[in-house]
Amino acid sequence: MNSDYVLRMANQIGDALGINPDQDQAVRDLADHLKRFWEPRMRGALLTLADTPDGAARLSPLVHRALTSLRPSP
């Protein structure tokens, strides 16, 4: 899945949900949105992107925090 595509969409979701003054809740909402509406290969592409220096730099902090809960448990 094109990394720019998932990056742009993830940051967009972050912009929409980041308005919540309770940022912990915003992170949970964002993670929940990705789980409920994104097909696994899209989430996988986003996680892969976040592991690259360039991708990590371009993802919003809120998305970064949300991705933590999306990673499979070790």
Next chain:
Amino acid sequence: MSLPRETDFGTPACDGEPSVSLLIDGQPVCVPAGTSIMRAAGQSGCAIPKLCATDSLEPFGSCRLCLVEVEGRKGYPASCTTPVEAGMVVRTQTPKLADLRRNVMELYISDHPLDCLTCPTNGNCELQDMAGVVGLREVRYGFKGDNHFTDACKDESNPYFSYDPAKCIVCNRCVRACEETQGTFALTISGRGFDSRVSPGQSESFMDSECVSCGACVNACPTATLTEKSVIQLGQAECSVTTTCAYCGVGCSFKAEVKGNQVVRMVPAKDGGANAGHACVKGRFAWGYATHADRITTPMIRPSVDAPWQKVSWDEALTYAAGEFKRIQAKYGRGAVGGITSSRCTNEETYLVQKLVRTAFGNNNVDTCARVCHSPTGYGLKQTLGESAGTQDFASVLQADVVVVMGANPTDGHPVFGSLLKKRIRQGAKLIVIDPRAIDLVRSPHVAAAHHLKLLPGTNVAMVNALAHTIVTEGLVADAYVAERCEGPAFEAWREFVSRPDNSPEAAEGITGVPAAEIRAAARLYASAGNGAIYYGLGVTEHSQGSTTVMGIANLAMVTGNVGRPGVGVNPLRGQNNVQGSCDMGSFPHELPGYRHVSDATTRALFEDAWKVRIDPEPGLRIPNMFEAALDGSFKGIYIQGEDIVQSDPNTQHVEAAMAQMECVVVQDLFLNETAKWAHVFLPGSSFLEKDGTFTNAERRISRVRKVMPPLAGKADWEATLALADALGYPMHYSHPSEIMAEIARLTPSFHGVTYDLLESKGSIQWPCNEAAPEGTPTMHVGGFIRGKGRFMLTPFVPTTEKVTRRFPLILTTGRILSQYNVGAQTRRTANVAWHDEDRLEIHPVDAEDRGIREGDWVGIASRAGETVLRATVTERVQPGVVYTTFHFPESGANVITTDNSDWATNCPEYKVTAVQVTLCAQPSEWQQRFATRREQQQGFLKPATTDAG
């Protein structure tokens, strides 16, 4: 032999309980106050002769045929214009009345050609009937009336109906229908006495006038003056079948009048729940596509999209398709295939396609065209109100005091509802239009918007926030309603948010371009006028913040207490005939039927038990995601029932590139559409006239679709899906769509009470229909929201990334026109092209002058995604800086320009905002030249297949 005519009581029914008792011809009668003597008599079985009266129109009192005697009164009052009174004694049949009526008929007939035997309405003519009823036996004035014109006087300009002034009795029914029913005011009676004529516009032809060809005048005409050309050509029908229109989300009920397997005409059903006897030019007349020569009625396969089609049997096509899907899944994985359900098809058919994907394919890669239109409605209303659907029935608008129309153009996109809305505005309700463009509702005969908030495309969220700011900061909140019915903490957070200065109308003025004072005035009107109703369309949803705006609209309705009773509400004007139904039926990749998420184990268990398969708990790919997955090589096969994604989805070149990567595209459609040009298997589809089932319209109204003719290709769409499922190794056992609906009802709480028997007895049902609401639910959220408490959602304005620059200084926005429908596959194959035979670019005179563009010039429109060429229409309908086009013709390439920006929550494309440059040009764009070449190639590939037929 003509069809039995529907009962016509002469004047409209009056609301209320029967309370006025009187005697008519010695019979006691009790009717609601305000009822006419004519209607009261008709309801008691004493039909009074009439010509100018019909129960779809207010009484007029001109024909003098309906005279009656009322005891204690002098003279002979017209029964149509005389209301009943308590204790009245009425006589409808006396020797004197018989004399008077015969005299009146003598006058009519003396000026009417007596060509009954060759008249197209012979046997279906009210004048003829009345001559018989009054016992007309002689005409003392002779038969050579001055109005016996020659054929040359006929107006044949309209492609669908003929106007023959010789047959006109000047009853004014057509004029009144145009005013009262349609609200266009295109007709009048010109001249006096024998010179009286029905006159469209300023004595123009019908086609040159403002007439919108809705057919209301034809319906109202009691003679052969206004007659469908199909009736003139084919004669009158033998029988009629009540069914539902397959165009827009209004879902009009029609009587398909048929002779053998041939439709003679479509007549709007008086008892239609959505349309109450009205129609538009598409549903009423544009049904000829169903038997158009372009229909493909034999299955076809080919090894590649650059090879000719080979005509094959159903079995061979289905076996080939199933084999390819299995091969692809074996090679690339279970998730490498998917399907798209059709919002043109029935509930039962969309249910089957999503079931096939979830069972035979074993994944959730199913989506529907709502993805590109109202998916933000589904998301936004679920979040706030708790259900992914509009809150009202259409008739609710007649109780509204102020109506907000945002990003919708009802008179073009949903014409029958548009007429109802105009009627309410004429009755005195106020109108607020929020739209970048001056749609017809802003100012049309006897309708004017109190406020037109002419905002810049892409600024909807700033606008709804500014309206909310005004309501909250000016003390217009419905405090008691909010306290009782909404979540308190969410409301307080929202109140604080919208009260911020950056959400004020003054701040919004710089973003939207609308003066702050105008925004404040509109907000005050909406919040304080009584019943406030919001209607919205794709101008709200097709944005990068489409879902945010939907939630903002729901916030506005909740904060003003405008949800949960007739006359108010949040009303998405859904695009296609069954887009509501296709969503209800589980067409989204994250939801099973009834909007239940696939991750919900209880719901999954219900379906797993019924379907005997394991259901994937993960959401599937949405349509735009499918394209991306195709481009990355992980999505290789798709079954598309009745949707033209190549023409209708944005960034055409991107879509084409994705389609080119697919190894098996199965298209099931009526025609070789743009998507079929990228297909490997073509399964012939069936039109709405060829099958049984149900559609669900924008007001959640489930209506029957009934088979009028056998499927031209031998299978209805639901039968083709069954056969494909069978070939895939997952047989489904249904012998009739009613059995599919029974399964839907069993598995879906909001449909528990829906059966074909109930539909038969009630005509239509609005869901939820279950134990709690056995008769259905015209108004939702009465007494409480579906989700419990209404939830206010924070709606930050995030500007689109699609920004104007020096290179792309204008904003392109798109829309529809009355006579054409979406990708035009149907309407382009009808005489509707007489009104619109090409897509044009609307450009403001200032922008046109800057570029040296004049009316009709060819102009290039370039965006970051691509370039196309259209002819220009210079008009002040659009504001400076904004251009507009429709997208009904594939060669226009409107979606070559639109980008793949999309709504943050749902991926609904941002069709409504594309930065472009417009320049004069002399030749088609490169894409258009490639399109023409490919079209010719693909048509060539079809020829051997179609000529093999023998």
